[in-house]
Amino acid sequence: MxxxxxxxxxxxxxxxxxxxxxxxxxxxxxxxxxxxxxxxxxxxxxxxxxxxxxxxxxxxxxxxxxxxxxxxxxxxxxxxxxxxxxxxxxxxxxxxxxxxxxxxxxxxxxxxxxxxxxxxxxxxxxxxxxxxxxxxxxxxxxxxxxxxxxRRHDPVAYALVPERDPRRAAAVARALDRLGAADPSGAEFTRLGDDLDPVELVEHLLEPGSVPARTAAWFLHLAARPAFRDGMMLQFAFGPLVGAAAHEDAAASLERAESRGMTVEELVLGELAAESEEAVSELLARLLMGQTSLRPERARIERAIDVLRRVIADAPDPHRPGPLCMMAWLMWALGRGSAAGALLDAALELDPEHTMATLLDRHLGSGALPEWAFSRPREHGAG
Missing domain, CATH: 3.40.140 (Cytidine Deaminase; domain 2)
Structure with missing residues (x-):
């Protein structure tokens, strides 16, 4: 043979x-x-x-x-x-x-x-x-x-982010400080306009053009919070309808996790393992773990990776692990496991206790592949 x-x-x-x-x-x-x-x-x-x-x-x-x-x-x-x-x-x-x-x-x-x-x-x-x-x-x-x-000829080099632009990084840091000190109903948040909604924010980030410092800061602010981070990550891959549903589900999951003294990631893995009747939905669990044949949109992910690379470059170090994990997951979704591993290493170097980085490192390190890697893409024009 x-x-x-x-x-x-x-x-x-x-x-x-x-x-x-x-x-x-x-x-x-x-x-x-x-x-x-x-x-x-x-x-x-x-x-x-x-x-x-x-x-x-x-x-x-x-x-x-x-x-x-x-x-x-x-x-x-x-x-x-x-x-x-x-x-x-x-x-x-x-x-x-x-x-x-x-x-x-x-x-x-x-x-x-x-x-x-x-x-x-x-x-x-x-x-x-x-x-x-x-x-x-x-x-x-x-x-x-x-x-x-x-850049993809070298998976590790492809995972690297550009050098930090000092002026832009300083502007992003100032915007983060203002957001951290602002009243949620005040002018600082009002100036975000439609981007205040994380679903609108992700779609705007995917549009051509540079990302304003205020917008980058708001994204980094949200990416540090698991419920928003995971919804935005899934939206980058699967589109705004999935993103909106994931955010709704994440809010309920966050309440349930807090009531049990758990992180959202721990809740997801625990309920999946137990096959709980109260398990988080397909959108926050099955999609997150790659346990579905629904294929992500490659063009969206490629664009998201480019956006994340620039945003991470100008982010203060404490705000980098969340978007590094997002970028790692998106790399994994495209089958670029080596690049994903390099990004998770970078996140864990900054924060060795980062929950998502630790769980993703364990999941991806086990050799896990998303189910959509084993489903045949639909032919163009197929009904």
């Missing part, structure tokens, strides 16, 4: 993998999923640091492939800092052999198994593979020209 991609074309395939993945893999096991001859998805996991962890990783990969509709083939690709020269063969051979065996047992065609090491590349399934591998220059020569504005 194994079809080897010939060396003459495998380097072209490897040159294409970063474009499929949306970033340049580093120390990774990348599995390109196929439906027939078409690539239909990419899975990425960190390489196991211990040999005894290989089996668990392979089990996760094969289980994920089984959940992807229409997938019948796979090409695992190892990206490693090790070299052919270290052992006279392709590194991580045992891992790929185990994965190939388990995937074949599960009914998948293993089309090839490839390695990109620090000193060469090659196919684990090629009996004529030189002990030194093939030259990396073959891959480099086949790469498409990089786009000047494409």
């Amino acid at each position: 194994t079809t080897i991609i010939r060396a003459g074309s495998a380097h072209e395939f490897l040159a294409f993998v970063p474009s499929l993945a949306g970033f340049e893999p580093v120390r990774s096991l990348v599995c390109v999923a196929f439906e027939g001859s078409r690539t239909v998805g990419v899975l990425r996991h960190d390489l196991p640091r211990r040999s005894r962890d290989r089996s668990a990783l392979v089990a996760v990969v094969v289980a994920t492939l089984c959940r992807m509709p229409g997938v019948d083939g796979v090409v695992p690709v190892v990206y490693t800092e090790a070299g052919f020269a270290d052992r006279g063969e392709a590194p991580e051979r045992r891992l790929v052999e185990l994965l190939a065996a388990r995937a074949t047992e599960a009914g998948f065609v293993v089309r090839d198994g490839l390695c990109v090491a620090n000193d060469g590349w090659g196919s684990y399934l090629d009996p004529a593979l030189p002990a030194t591998g093939h030259p990396l220059a073959l891959i480099d020569a086949s790469r498409p020209a990089p786009r000047a504005d494409d």
Whole structure:
């Protein structure tokens, strides 16, 4: 059931993998999923640091492939800092052999198994593979020209926020101070206009143009409060109707959480685990945890990430963890787990006790993927 991609074309395939993945893999096991001859998805996991962890990783990969509709083939690709020269063969051979065996047992065609090491590349399934591998220059020569504005080739770099603009950061800090000291019925809040409503605020943030300091400050003020933060985050992904419903539900959830001496996040996880009849709604729980096949709107999320990147850049450090968590969740919703992890690391560095950052780090770190990753997008124009 194994079809080897010939060396003459495998380097072209490897040159294409970063474009499929949306970033340049580093120390990774990348599995390109196929439906027939078409690539239909990419899975990425960190390489196991211990040999005894290989089996668990392979089990996760094969289980994920089984959940992807229409997938019948796979090409695992190892990206490693090790070299052919270290052992006279392709590194991580045992891992790929185990994965190939388990995937074949599960009914998948293993089309090839490839390695990109620090000193060469090659196919684990090629009996004529030189002990030194093939030259990396073959891959480099086949790469498409990089786009000047494409930051996703490096998932960690894509998660970084711009340098803080001192003047704008000072204006945002002053606006936050004024909001913190203002009477909720006073002029400071009146000047926010329609943006006082968090649903209107999110839609305005997604519009082209720069974000005024007062608007950024109000967003940061709300993002520090779980009930508003989660509703805005879901609205970025799913639209204003979901956002409005999530805010309504969050208000009731906040009251219930406070009456039990819990945070909203603890309430969500506890009620989901207990399958409580009083469980928070799909919008604040199932969507938040990715336990639905309803797909978020990619264009909205891409725009939201750009907005959040700029707002976080000018935010005072104590106001950064909330929007960093929002941005991490949005990255995860698009399948960019490495970028999400880098953002959560940044949030936890600022506030090691931050509840949402801790829970997201645990949830995403478990290898959890949103259910919509396994549902086939509707064809354009389909009824």
